[in-house]
Amino acid sequence: MVRDYNNRHALDQKLRGTPKPAHVDHLEVGHWQAIATVLAHAGLDAAVQRALSSTPDLSLRYCGPGEWLVVSQVDTPVGLMRRLDMLCGTQAHVIDQSDGRVLLRLSGPSARQILAKGIGVDLHPAAFALGGSTNVLCGHIAINLSRTGEDIFELIVSRSFAESLFEDLMTMGRPFDLSAAFSE
Amino acid sequence: MASLITCPHCGVRPKEEFTIRGDASLVRPAPSASDEAWHDYVYVRANPRGRTVEHWHHVAGCRRFLVVERDTVTHEVYSVVDGATAAREAQR
Numbered sequence: 001m002v003r004d005y006n007n008r009h010a011l012d013q014k015l016r017g018t019p020k021p022a023h024v025d026h027l028e029v030g031h032w033q034a035i036a037t038v039l040a041h042a043g044l045d046a047a048v049q050r051a052l053s054s055t056p057d058l059s060l061r062y063c064g065p066g067e068w069l070v071v072s073q074v075d076t077p078v079g080l081m082r083r084l085d086m087l088c089g090t091q092a093h094v095i096d097q098s099d100g101r102v103l104l105r106l107s108g109p110s111a112r113q114i115l116a117k118g119i120g121v122d123l124h125p126a127a128f129a130l131g132g133s134t135n136v137l138c139g140h141i142a143i144n145l146s147r148t149g150e151d152i153f154e155l156i157v158s159r160s161f162a163e164s165l166f167e168d169l170m171t172m173g174r175p176f177d178l179s180a181a182f183s184e
Numbered sequence: 185m186a187s188l189i190t191c192p193h194c195g196v197r198p199k200e201e202f203t204i205r206g207d208a209s210l211v212r213p214a215p216s217a218s219d220e221a222w223h224d225y226v227y228v229r230a231n232p233r234g235r236t237v238e239h240w241h242h243v244a245g246c247r248r249f250l251v252v253e254r255d256t257v258t259h260e261v262y263s264v265v266d267g268a269t270a271a272r273e274a275q276r
Contacts, residue, residue, distance in 0.1 A: 064193055064245070064247055065266075120197065120200070121197070134194055135244065135247075
């Protein structure tokens with residue numbers, strides 16, 4: 001039997017209906033961006049990091065020693081895999097995570113206060129520098145948190161935890177009138 | 185219990201991000217060692233009061249095994265080292 005495969009976003013059910021206008025504090029859900037995991041072979045951490053950071057439109061997110069999440073806003077998932085294979089083909093394992101992870105972008109003046117309700121890491125601008133990223137626990141869900149702008153934080157979460165994290169974030173952001181929508 | 189652990193890769197983190205995986209001071213016996221030695225290694229554990237060395241797994245962070253030296257009475261943390269580093273030093 002042949003079935004049509006419908007590619008649905010993990011948060012389609014949560015964000016149905018016409019998009020409402022964004023408030024000051026806004027949660028933007030990334031719609032089909034390319035994400036990949038790069039795990040360097042033993043002893044090649046520095047070489048892989050050099051190769052990856054030489055490309056300006058790839059955003060590197062630190063996960064652990066020799067392990068990164070690479071996010072690209074310009075590539076398709078297939079295009080990103082091809083580029084990463086060329087950059088570090090024999091030096092690292094590259095795995096496509098575009099459908100396995102969901103990217104949430106929290107922005108606004110209260111972003112830190114919202115995140116502080118679930119995250120046990122110092123988010124002060126001096127402690128969590130611009131461009132910094134790390135794996136943390138948000139409530140009970142392990143996420144990758146990175147600071148991409150002055151008051152902008154990006155959260156990358158496993159697809160199966162996305163709905164749960166989304167609900168948690170909306171509860172955490174309720175006193176600040178947090179709004180949510182898919183990115184354009 | 186010690187509530188803040190300074191992970192060598194991630195910085196200061198709450199203990200909720202970790203799982204404790206047991207005593208790190210045990211030495212694996214040789215394959216030809218006696219049954220008693222293996223029984224002790226696999227099953228027998230002390231429940232020490234004071235300084236202990238343990239394996240902690242940073243599950244929600246860098247996912248590395250760490251060797252944490254802490255005090256079970258005062259909850260003080262003396263040192264946190266990456267498991268691979270600790271193993272390399274032990275071999276010397």
